[in-house]
Amino acid sequence: MNDKDKENAPSEEKAVQPAKVRKNIHEDHRARLRKQFLEGGADNCSEHQILEFFLFPFIPRKDTNVLAHELIDRFGSLSKVFDADYYQLKKVKNMTDTAAANIALHNKICDRINFDKIKNSDCLDTTGAVYRYVKSFMSNFTVEHSYLLCLNNNFKLIRRVLLQKGIVNQTNIYLRQIAEIALQCGATNIVVIHNHPSGNVKPSISDIEISREMLAVFPSLEINLLDHIIVGGGEYYSFRENEEFLSQRKKTANKYTAELNDAFNIWNH
Numbered sequence: 001m002n003d004k005d006k007e008n009a010p011s012e013e014k015a016v017q018p019a020k021v022r023k024n025i026h027e028d029h030r031a032r033l034r035k036q037f038l039e040g041g042a043d044n045c046s047e048h049q050i051l052e053f054f055l056f057p058f059i060p061r062k063d064t065n066v067l068a069h070e071l072i073d074r075f076g077s078l079s080k081v082f083d084a085d086y087y088q089l090k091k092v093k094n095m096t097d098t099a100a101a102n103i104a105l106h107n108k109i110c111d112r113i114n115f116d117k118i119k120n121s122d123c124l125d126t127t128g129a130v131y132r133y134v135k136s137f138m139s140n141f142t143v144e145h146s147y148l149l150c151l152n153n154n155f156k157l158i159r160r161v162l163l164q165k166g167i168v169n170q171t172n173i174y175l176r177q178i179a180e181i182a183l184q185c186g187a188t189n190i191v192v193i194h195n196h197p198s199g200n201v202k203p204s205i206s207d208i209e210i211s212r213e214m215l216a217v218f219p220s221l222e223i224n225l226l227d228h229i230i231v232g233g234g235e236y237y238s239f240r241e242n243e244e245f246l247s248q249r250k251k252t253a254n255k256y257t258a259e260l261n262d263a264f265n266i267w268n269h
Contacts, residue, residue: 029063030056047078054106058099067094082106083140111137125155126268127227127238130191138195138231146194148178150187151226153263159185163192167206174210175217182223189263190218192228199233211239215248219255226267240268 033045033053042050048068055064070092075081081089082103089100124130130149138145144167150159161181164174182190192214194207203211211228218225227240239245253261 029065048072051078051081054103055099058102059096062094067092067099070094079140107137123155124149124151124157124191125266127229127236127240130193130227130229131231131236134193134229135231135234135236138193139234141195142197144195144197146174146192148181149191149193150182150185151189151191152186153188153259155189155267158187164194175213178214179218179221179223183221188222188260189224189226189267191226194230196230196232199235201230201232201235201237203230203237203239208244211245212248215245215252219252219260222257222260224256224260224264225249226264 033049036044036049037053045053048065051071052064052068055067059067071081071089072078074092075084075088084104086100086104089095089103090097124133134147134149138147143165145165146163148161148163149157150161152158159181163177178190178192181187207228207230214225214228227238228245229239230237249264256264
């Protein structure tokens with residue numbers, strides 16, 4: 001190699017330096033964002049920064065900033081990203097299996113944590129308390145879901161069960177399912193909740209009929225229906241707070257044991 005070729009040839013130092021610079025910039029950015037979280041919390045960060053930070057451990061060797069922006073652009077917001085399922089997430093460019101799975105499972109893990117908190121400490125002793133609990137996992141459903149909350153005599157949550165997904169069209173089966181679950185777990189107090197994905201919480205004719213049927217059937221089984229609640233659009237409708245529900249219950253009150261009547265009267269006070 002002559003002197004001119006040596007002069008034009010890239011040195012070993014020049015060949016590796018850009019990679020080192022990129023690595024340092026990448027590491028420094030993650031360290032700065034981590035510090036921002038630790039010092040100011042999530043309120044001190046934008047939506048894409050929160051998502052970018054969440055992705056760090058699942059995509060350790062790449063910049064997650066671009067992917068975070070792509071996810072929010074596609075789904076519309078941070079909360080909707082975490083509402084997306086695994087297969088929707090996998091369609092996004094540069095998404096990995098691990099990252100998609102952990103985003104898809106995040107809400108389910110948070111839901112279980114909230115369930116444990118309610119089960120082990122707080123009482124669901126008012127309609128408002130029930131609504132605050134269920135809105136954390138029911139607010140973004142795109143189809144109708146109905147749940148049964150089984151409570152003990154102190155209104156502690158014993159069990160939460162998904163009853164139906166989709167509109168209920170066989171009331172007798174629905175009522176039998178509720179009764180079987182409540183009796184199996186020893187619940188004397190229950191609350192039935194379902195959502196209206198449209199956001200309009202006004203009860204349908206079917207909703208009213210199901211409430212009437214529950215009030216007619218459950219007293220003979222010593223199951224105390226505390227409330228039937230509809231959630232949607234950041235609001236709720238409580239049948240208990242409706243005069244017709246209370247009137248219907250009075251017609252069957254003599255079928256309840258004194259203990260169940262006492263529990264019904266104490267709830268919400």
